[in-house]
Amino acid sequence: MRVIHYSEVPAERVEEDAKGVWIRWVIREEDGAKNFVMRHFEIEPGGYTPHHTHPWEHEVFILGGSGVLVGEDSETEFGEGDVIFVPASEKHQFKNTGRGSLRLLCMIPSKDRCKL
């Protein structure tokens, strides 16, 4: 079993079509996570993730701050304690519209899922 504080994992800047987004891969496949992995995101005020789509889902929990989830043609506000499910292949973007940092967990399937 492994217990670490999320802040012990180095934060990497997300470069592609994003602004002010930092990612920490807190539970990775290398840790033994064969089915899904956990990432911690921090998005600066005014920052956003790419407005994109991909063939895997997101399961998200908002740890702190507030923002909007931008879909194909919709915007939904969210805040601390909200749970978000983004199905595979749905266009999405997380924008920080608050004054402070937006912090969230985002889980995705592992790459080697179902190959065991």
Place this chain on the structure above:
Amino acid sequence: MRVIHYSEVPAERVEEDAKGVWIRWVIREEDGAKNFVMRHFEIEPGGYTPHHTHPWEHEVFILGGSGVLVGEDSETEFGEGDVIFVPASEKHQFKNTGRGSLRLLCMIPSKDRCKL
């Protein structure tokens, strides 16, 4: 896409070999989560989950409070912001040793994983 506050999901008491434990299934297979599901746990002061083992892993994030993770023959303290990975088939138990409520997210694989 689906956005709800975790508290909108009814809390169910965990009965089996547990004390003061409440679970909310915030992202379920019925929501389209074919690979893994998200549960929100609240454990009262002095409460604990079963000291058990099963053939699937846990990915946990501590939202608030403090406690100990009891293994086969070890105890590890944890607190807010800690990330815990419990591999499949390792004995484990979460105990609330703090004064307040212990809140955590715990993700597990979906039952129908890899059957698509």
